[in-house]
Amino acid sequence: MAAVAPPTEPQFPLPKVLTYPASTPPSLITQGAEGRVYKTTHLLASRPCALKYRPPKPYRHPILDARLTKARISSEAKVLERCWRDGVPVPAVYAMDPAAGWMMIEWIEGIPVRVGINGWLGERPEDGAETPKEDETPLVDLMKRIGTAVGALHRTGVVHGDLTTSNMMLRPRQGGQLENGCAGDEDRAKVVEGDVILIDFGLATQSMSDEDRAVDLYVLERAFASTHPRAERLFAVVLGSYKATFKKAPSVLIKLEDVRLRGRKRSMIG
Amino acid sequence: MDITKKKRRIALGCEGSANKLGIGVILHEGDDLSTSTSTVLSNIRHTFVSPPGTGFLPKDTAHHHRAFFVRLAKQALTTAGLHPSEIDCICYTRGPGMGGPLTSVAVAARTLALLWDKPLVGVNHCVGHIEMGRAITGADHPVVLYVSGGNTQVIAYAEQRYRIFGETLDIAVGNCLDRFARALQISNDPAPGYNIEQLAKEGGRVLLDLPYAVKGMDCSFSGILTRAEELAAQMKSGAGKGPDGEPFTGADLCFSLQETVFAMLVEITERAMAHVGSNQVLIVGGVGCNERLQKMMELMATDRGGSVYATDERFCIDNGIMIAHAGLLAYETGFRTPIEESTCTQRFRTDEVLVKWRK
Numbered sequence: 001m002a003a004v005a006p007p008t009e010p011q012f013p014l015p016k017v018l019t020y021p022a023s024t025p026p027s028l029i030t031q032g033a034e035g036r037v038y039k040t041t042h043l044l045a046s047r048p049c050a051l052k053y054r055p056p057k058p059y060r061h062p063i064l065d066a067r068l069t070k071a072r073i074s075s076e077a078k079v080l081e082r083c084w085r086d087g088v089p090v091p092a093v094y095a096m097d098p099a100a101g102w103m104m105i106e107w108i109e110g111i112p113v114r115v116g117i118n119g120w121l122g123e124r125p126e127d128g129a130e131t132p133k134e135d136e137t138p139l140v141d142l143m144k145r146i147g148t149a150v151g152a153l154h155r156t157g158v159v160h161g162d163l164t165t166s167n168m169m170l171r172p173r174q175g176g177q178l179e180n181g182c183a184g185d186e187d188r189a190k191v192v193e194g195d196v197i198l199i200d201f202g203l204a205t206q207s208m209s210d211e212d213r214a215v216d217l218y219v220l221e222r223a224f225a226s227t228h229p230r231a232e233r234l235f236a237v238v239l240g241s242y243k244a245t246f247k248k249a250p251s252v253l254i255k256l257e258d259v260r261l262r263g264r265k266r267s268m269i270g
Numbered sequence: 271m272d273i274t275k276k277k278r279r280i281a282l283g284c285e286g287s288a289n290k291l292g293i294g295v296i297l298h299e300g301d302d303l304s305t306s307t308s309t310v311l312s313n314i315r316h317t318f319v320s321p322p323g324t325g326f327l328p329k330d331t332a333h334h335h336r337a338f339f340v341r342l343a344k345q346a347l348t349t350a351g352l353h354p355s356e357i358d359c360i361c362y363t364r365g366p367g368m369g370g371p372l373t374s375v376a377v378a379a380r381t382l383a384l385l386w387d388k389p390l391v392g393v394n395h396c397v398g399h400i401e402m403g404r405a406i407t408g409a410d411h412p413v414v415l416y417v418s419g420g421n422t423q424v425i426a427y428a429e430q431r432y433r434i435f436g437e438t439l440d441i442a443v444g445n446c447l448d449r450f451a452r453a454l455q456i457s458n459d460p461a462p463g464y465n466i467e468q469l470a471k472e473g474g475r476v477l478l479d480l481p482y483a484v485k486g487m488d489c490s491f492s493g494i495l496t497r498a499e500e501l502a503a504q505m506k507s508g509a510g511k512g513p514d515g516e517p518f519t520g521a522d523l524c525f526s527l528q529e530t531v532f533a534m535l536v537e538i539t540e541r542a543m544a545h546v547g548s549n550q551v552l553i554v555g556g557v558g559c560n561e562r563l564q565k566m567m568e569l570m571a572t573d574r575g576g577s578v579y580a581t582d583e584r585f586c587i588d589n590g591i592m593i594a595h596a597g598l599l600a601y602e603t604g605f606r607t608p609i610e611e612s613t614c615t616q617r618f619r620t621d622e623v624l625v626k627w628r629k
Contacts, residue, residue: 031574033541058573059536059566061529063477162487166545203484219487226426226433227545262439 012036015053015102026051032166034072034202039107049094050108052076054101054202072202073098079158079204080105086156089149089197108197110172113146114165117228119191136234138189142170143237145196150220150238151245153198154252159212161203164223170194210248214255217242221260273358273602277301280311281359281601282346282382283594286335286375287367287395288419289318289326293342294591295350295357296598303602303627308405311350313584313591314342319459323452332370339378346590354386361597364392364607365618367420372614380612391597392607395588396421396620399554400432401599402592407579409552415539415567416620418555418588419444422489422535423620424542430625435542436487443531444557446491450527453502454520461587466524467560473525476512480530487541489534498527532563536570549576558586599627 018026018038023045026038035054043049054069056062073096083090096103120139146168153160160167172194205212217239225232243249273279278299285292294313300306318334320326347354362379365372383390400414414425414432422438441449444463451462456469480497483490501523504510512518539551551571553564558580568578585592603626 031544033537033544057533057570059569060533061477064482064529064533068482161485162541164545215485222435222487223545226428226435229429229431229433 012055014038015051015055016100017097017102018042018051018053032200034200035101040104043094043104048107049104050091050106051102051104056101069101070098073101073103076201076204077103079201079206082206083153083156083158083198083201086152088152088156088158089195090201091197091199108169108171108199110170110194110197111191112166113142113168113170113196114227116142116170116192116194117165117231120188121228121230138192139231140234140237142192142196143231143234144241147238147241147243148245149196149198150216151242151249154213154216154242154248155246157206157208158201158204159207159216160198160201161205161216161219162200163216163220165220165227166223167198167200169197169199171197210252210255211259213252214259217252217256218259273604274303276358279306279598279602280352280357281361281391281594281598282343282357283361283393283398283590283592283597284339284343284375284379284382285363285395285398285588285590285593286339286371287363287365288371288588289320289331289334290588291316291318291335291338291342291371291375292588292590292593293339293346294589294594295346295352296591296594298598298602308595310591311352312346312348313589314346314349315587315589316342317460322455322457324458325448325452326458328368328370331368332374335371335374336378339375342590343378343382354382354388357386357388359389359391359597359601360386361391361393361593361601362612363395363398363593363614365615366395367614367616369614369616372616376612376614380609383609383612389601390607390609390612391601391605392612392614393593393597393600394618394620394623395593396423396425397432397623397625398592398596400425400552400620401596402585402589403552403554403579403581405595406581406585407552409550409579411548412550412552412579413539413543413546413548414552414554415535415558416555417443417535417553417557417563419448419557421555422491424487424538425620426542426546426548427625427628428546430628432620432623432625434619434621435545436489436538439485439488439490440492441495443489443491443535444555446495446531447527447557449495450498450502450523453499454523456520461556463557463560466528467562469521470524470528470562471521473519473521473523476514476516476518476522476526477529478512478518478522478526480526482530482534484534484537487538489531489538491531494527494531498523528560528562532560532566535563536566539567540570540574543571543574543576549574550579551576552579554581554586556587559583603627 022042026040029037038051091106094104292315295311297309360383416423422442424436448462
């Protein structure tokens with residue numbers, strides 16, 4: 001996908017909290033749809049953290065904007081705290097100021113799962129021209145880890161609200177154990193290695209309903225279809241390990257069938 | 271003759287999936303399909319307008335299309351200065367849309383094809399909007415927000431499909447606006463959305479609290495409509511008070527409704543852009559004419575270092591030229607719709623179409 005890079009890196013005004021002195025200057029990591037993420041050592045020189053800042057959206061009416069920003073920061077922090085307590089792989093919350101639109105959370109090393117999967121698929125041939133059974137184990141394993149993470153999340157009573165492969169990180173394991181593989185295959189396998197950490201809980205809510213959980217899975221499924229069409233067929237593996245992790249998965253998966261049929265203008269066939 | 275060898279390729283497109291009947295003629299010129307230029311030879315439209323407080327019913331709309339088709343077809347040919355023999359193919363809307371109106375236009379298109387002995391090309395209405403928007407604005411790889419009376423989708427192209435990223439879970443945003451216009455007895459001429467936009471310009475003193483319903487990548491508008499209708503009823507009975515304790519007006523309601531639903535649309539569009547790593551956004555469909563929506567989208571895109579591409583009412587609102595253009599693109603890749611299969615359907619998803627003409 002040919003993403004056009006902006007001609008010049010836009011300079012954003014820093015949130016006030018980052019204008020105070022710290023051991024290293026803050027660096028802008030991403031500008032997501034929801035806000036900006038900075039890497040900063042504002043809290044402790046030895047401990048980098050991610051500052052998530054939701055700047056005012058110029059397109060939104062100020063009253064609506066303030067209402068949404070404040071509610072979203074508080075709810076995000078609440079949800080992360082709950083996940084953290086229950087051992088779901090998420091960043092820990094260090095500090096927050098909802099009215100100012102920011103919170104500071106644990107810094108996660110690694111790359112987004114999206115990048116990992118696309119890195120893996122990068123040189124693969126098209127589905128049609130299938131070469132003799134290629135070893136897909138590392139990719140399948142990643143799918144399993146995704147399913148496990150999402151299963152743990154739902155078990156805790158949280159739905160993410162925007163589950164995409166951009167909102168998951170692949171954190172390298174300590175010591176970086178490299179599996180044996182054919183020579184030259186190691187680098188390729190490496191891109192899909194590591195622990196899956198769920199991030200960006202901006203739209204997450206606490207919910208135990210099958211409906212909400214099914215929508216979560218549906219969003220992820222569609223993100224697969226739109227971002228990694230060639231990995232879409234492996235989505236069943238994600239659902240498989242989701243089922244293995246989460247006891248109440250069967251009723252969610254039944255609901256998922258309904259959700260799939262709900263999009264408008266579905267084909268009438270079947 | 272092999273169409274790909276022809277230097278000048280001409281298609282006539284017939285659109286009638288909702289209350290607009292449109293017939294347009296497009297010319298593609300150039301030896302190489304990938305670098306050919308598109309010229310609009312004619313773009314004629316006639317809209318069925320129902321009285322204030324009512325919507326357009328399929329039966330009446332179908333009747334309107336049948337009554338006006340011949341007149342518009344003749345006018346489209348005259349404006350283009352063409353003889354039917356110069357046309358390469360007849361394109362028509364296969365769906366999605368309202369059954370009655372779609373059928374009327376499909377029958378008419380089939381008639382033209384048989385009468386003039388031309389091949390027929392069935393076109394997906396949404397793909398028509400997207401391709402026309404790309405052709406007019408020159409946006410190369412945009413995230414597309416398609417917003418109209420019947421559709422609300424955020425679309426990104428990947429591997430020969432227009433993939434739906436997010437969409438409405440219930441009614442389309444245009445339907446929400448149209449039906450709200452009925453509650454306030456706002457005129458349907460030229461379009462209810464246009465009149466809401468004008469009225470909203472007088473509002474803005476207060477922002478009324480409406481539900482904000484973004485669910486994952488998707489939106490929901492039915493709850494907002496219900497709340498807006500309740501507020502409209504309160505206003506009429508004189509019981510409605512804004513957050514400042516003063517009575518609010520219809521203009522305040524229009525303003526608040528626009529601010530809320532457009533913020534939702536811009537938000538899901540921004541999320542799709544972040545996800546696919548694109549910084550172009552293209553707005554198509556009737557609601558895409560709304561200047562407030564265009565302005566909000568522009569503010570978002572500028573903030574991201576990107577740009578907005580939008581068209582005016584000639585191409586935003588349903589028209590025949592977009593069907594001709596998308597149909598001709600498909601035709602040039604060898605696509606045909608045999609007469610026996612020239613059906614139409616109310617449900618026809620954007621991602622069902624194989625986009626052979628893009629890499």
